[in-house]
Amino acid sequence: MPLKLSLKPGERFVLNGAVVQNGDRRASLVLQNKASVLREKDIMQADEANTPARRIYFPVMMMYLDEANADRYYDEFVRRLTEFMQVVKNPQVLADCVGASKQVMDREYYKALMTTRRVVDYEDERLGKNVGSGV
Template identity: 80%
Template sequence: MPLKLSLKPGEKFVLNGAVVQNGDRRGVLVLQNKASVLREKDIMQQEAANTPARRIYFPVMMMYLDEAGAARYYDEFVLRLTEFMGVIRNAEILTDCVSISKFCMEREYYKALMLCRKLIEYEDERLGNVPSSVPAGGDKR
């Protein structure tokens, strides 16, 4: 099934590791086959991975963007998820953590990444953070 991206003027996204930017008008891009695509608003810089949930999001994002090198990020992901699960008591969030782990083991990194957003939202609510976005700069989906 094709993936249709509606792009704002100047919007950036990553497509199979390449940073692509839309021109000065709205545009539509249709991808006919499987590709790793991540919008600018979903891209997190390493220095922004500064909370427990964001430290889970970052290696999952890297596994998604660099699937061939996913093994390099997997151990960090496991460590951070284990730490997070060790202090969380919310059953729904713990279930999401298990699902994230399952998706990563199945190499369904995009699905894991979208669930990681829930962890960040949960964490922000509990810590009283007023996030500018989840995770790194833009509006929520």
């Protein structure tokens, strides 16, 4: 199934590990086959993984972007997820954590990334950060 990306002027994204930037006008791309695509707003640098939920998100993002080496990031994901789940009491957030774990086990890394994104949003809300301002 093709994936259509609608890009804003200057918007960047990662496509199979390569950083690509749109020109000065809106554009649409249609990807006809499976590819790892991540929009700029969903990309996290290693130094931005500075909260418990972000420390879960980051290894999932790396598994998605570097699927051939996903095992390299798995232990970090499990450790951080376990630590987080030991202190969080919100049933929906715990369900998202369990869901993300299942998705990672099934190698559905993009789905796991979007699930852990909800966990980051929850944490941002609890910490009083602006939600929706990027990961």
